Amino acid sequence: MRLLHAELTDFRNIACASLDPSPRFTALVGNNGQGKTNALEALYLVAALRPLRSVSRRALLRTGTELAKIELKVERRSTGLVHDLGVELTPTRRTLFKDGKKVDAGTFIGCAVAVSFTPDDLQLAKGSPDLRRKFLDRALLNVRPSYLTRALRYTKALKDRNRVLGEPNSDPVLDAYDEIIAHEGAAIMAARVRYVSELLPRVRDYFERIATPAPRLDLAYGARLRDMAGAEEPDLEAAFLAKLRARRPVDRARRTTSVGPHLDDLELALDGLPVKERASQGQHRALVLALKLAEITHLAAALGEAPLLLLDDMSSELDAHRSAQLFEAVGALDGQVILTSTEVPTALAAADLALYRVKAGNLERGPAAPAPV
Ligand SMILES: Nc1ncnc2c1ncn2[C@@H]1O[C@H](COP(=O)(O)OP(=O)(O)OP(=O)(O)O)[C@@H](O)[C@H]1O
Ligand SMILES: [Mg+2]
Numbered sequence: 001m002r003l004l005h006a007e008l009t010d011f012r013n014i015a016c017a018s019l020d021p022s023p024r025f026t027a028l029v030g031n032n033g034q035g036k037t038n039a040l041e042a043l044y045l046v047a048a049l050r051p052l053r054s055v056s057r058r059a060l061l062r063t064g065t066e067l068a069k070i071e072l073k074v075e076r077r078s079t080g081l082v083h084d085l086g087v088e089l090t091p092t093r094r095t096l097f098k099d100g101k102k103v104d105a106g107t108f109i110g111c112a113v114a115v116s117f118t119p120d121d122l123q124l125a126k127g128s129p130d131l132r133r134k135f136l137d138r139a140l141l142n143v144r145p146s147y148l149t150r151a152l153r154y155t156k157a158l159k160d161r162n163r164v165l166g167e168p169n170s171d172p173v174l175d176a177y178d179e180i181i182a183h184e185g186a187a188i189m190a191a192r193v194r195y196v197s198e199l200l201p202r203v204r205d206y207f208e209r210i211a212t213p214a215p216r217l218d219l220a221y222g223a224r225l226r227d228m229a230g231a232e233e234p235d236l237e238a239a240f241l242a243k244l245r246a247r248r249p250v251d252r253a254r255r256t257t258s259v260g261p262h263l264d265d266l267e268l269a270l271d272g273l274p275v276k277e278r279a280s281q282g283q284h285r286a287l288v289l290a291l292k293l294a295e296i297t298h299l300a301a302a303l304g305e306a307p308l309l310l311l312d313d314m315s316s317e318l319d320a321h322r323s324a325q326l327f328e329a330v331g332a333l334d335g336q337v338i339l340t341s342t343e344v345p346t347a348l349a350a351a352d353l354a355l356y357r358v359k360a361g362n363l364e365r366g367p368a369a370p371a372p373v
Contacts, residue, residue, distance in 0.1 A: 001113045001308050002075045002336050003043065004082070009069040010062040011089075012038035013361035020365075021338055022354035028340045030358035036340035039363060040116070040310045042070045043338065046087050047114035047308070048138060049096075049105055049148070058091055062361075066090055074112050077305040085111055105152075110145030113303060117292050117326075118312040125275050125287045129265035136192050136266055139199075139295045143302045147191060154184040158257055165248075166255045178244040181260060186237035188261045189223055196221045196266060202294035203287075210325055211286035215270040215278070222267040224259045289322060293329045306335025313340050323347070 006019040013035045019026070028036045037052075041060075044052040051060065061068045068089040075082045085108070086097035096108040124131055140147045157180040164170045164177065200219045208214045225239055243259050244251075251257055268275040268287065275287065300306045309330060315323045327347060330337055339345070344355065356363045 001303075001305060002077055003072060003112075003308055003338070004075055005073040006043060007069070007071040008039065008042050009067075009071075010065040011042045011068040011070060012060060012062060014038055014042070014363070015062060015361055017361070017363040019356065019363060020354070021336065022352060023336055024352040025345075025348050026336075026338045026354040026356065027345050027348070028338065028356050028358050028363070029342070029344050031342060034358045035361040035363075036358045037118075037312050038361070039358065040312055040338065040340060043072070043308070044114055044116050044310055046070055046072050046085055047112040048141065049087075049109055052116055052118065052310075052312075053120070057089060057094070060089055061091065072112060078303065083111055106145075106149055109141065109148050112308070113142050113299070114308040114310055115139075115142065115292075115296050115299060116310040116312065117314055119314070119317045121292060122285060122288055122317060124291060125268055125279065125284045129263075132266035133262070133264065135291070135295075136195060139299070140191055140195055142299050142307065143195070144191065147188075150184045150187050150191075153180060154188055154261070157181045157184065158260065158262060162256055165252050165257075174248065178241060178248075181257070182237050182241035182244060185260050186233050186240050189221075189225070189236060189240075189264070190233045192261065192264070192266075193221045193223075199291075199294050199298055202298055203290045206290035206293045206329070207287060210289055210322070211283050214286075215283070216272070217287070217290075218267075218269040218272070220267045220269075222265040223261070224263050285318065285322060289318070289326060293326070296330070296333065300333055300335065306333040309335060309337045309339075311337060311339040313342070315339075315341055315343075315345065 002023060003021050006021075008014045008017045008019075010016075017039065019039070028039055030036050041052040045060075070087045072085045073082060074085060084097070084099050088095045088097070096103050096105065098108055098111060124135055137147070137151060141151075157177050161174060161177040161181060164173050196219055203219060204217050207217045225236070225243060240260070244257070247258050270278040270283065275284070279287065296307065296309065311326075314326060318326060324347065345353070355366045357366050
């Protein structure tokens with residue numbers, strides 16, 4: 001996917017900005033707190049329909065304003081089709097536009113495809129399972145946009161079930177929720193299991209190149225329905241439903257649902273031991289980099305074109321060697337990259353680079369190379 005043009009209005013600290021990115025690298029450069037990540041966040045929101053950082057809707061609107069707009073012109077390189085995509089946010093509503101018409105999320109999602117890589121991702125290998133579930137869900141959403149509908153239905157039914165668990169005489173209602181949860185949940189688990197198996201050879205390959213010497217890396221989808229992780233979807237659904245029914249008395253007492261993909265994990269092991277116990281700092285980072293690169297190349301293969309890459313301040317987080325590995329892998333994809341940094345990147349050829357200076361929410365295009373003296 002190629003981003004041709006972006007207009008941002010009253011999004012975070014950006015009152016009004018437009019961006020005409022290079023087909024290759026665009027750097028948003030500025031001091032801390034100026035709005036670099038905010039600009040990336042706006043682009044990410046259109047692709048993923050969820051914020052890059054988890055914040056309230058209110059925090060996305062510029063303080064004192066009631067309507068934020070993000071408008072993108074994107075081109076799918078695989079088809080040559082150009083679309084105008086718009087997201088409008090008020091404190092209570094989100095409205096989506098495609099080519100000037102209001103559309104629902106199911107139609108909108110997948111029109112822009114972006115992968116982000118931010119300093120928060122560096123916790124991926126050793127942080128809480130929640131981060132790895134998000135990684136899987138965000139990745140799957142890009143590969144298969146229909147995953148969104150499933151995930152939304154699952155989350156809603158789960159929330160409803162949890163609410164009703166504490167109410168007396170609610171068995172018939174719970175029966176209905178359990179069926180939705182089992183149906184959507186089985187599909188989610190099956191999609192995640194398949195995705196992890198597709199990702200594994202790519203992650204191993206990158207990990208072996210980045211971490212030397214590399215211990216043997218294993219990735220597995222860790223389901224609470226442990227024995228069912230390899231099962232086909234209909235069996236998985238039946239097993240999940242049976243488990244939900246069996247766990248109901250316990251779940252009632254705890255007022256929460258104790259089994260399902262909302263509790264599963266992506267299990268990472270080095271030489272047969274959990275990564276958390278076995279990996280050095282450097283190996284953790286190498287693993288995260290390998291996971292993200294695998295996600296990106298898998299997605300590019302699935303789409304038939306590179307996704308838009310949004311790299312937030314990675315050069316300050318990764319050492320020079322790892323940064324170079326990231327740019328080498330990303331460069332080989334021949335896709336479009338938008339990155340933020342406090343310094344003008346020196347590793348990129350000026351001819352490929354569009355440079356924007358970001359100051360107090362303003363984006364100003366500047367010369368990519370310093371003027372000769
Ligand atoms: N809803 C909002 N309205 C107005 N300003 C906001 C809003 N949300 C965040 N900001 C401001 O945006 C700025 C932070 O922007 P951002 O996170 O993009 O900075 P950055 O340029 O990426 O900085 P760093 O280099 O530190 O990561 C802060 O000054 C913050 O107060
Ligand atoms: Mg930032």
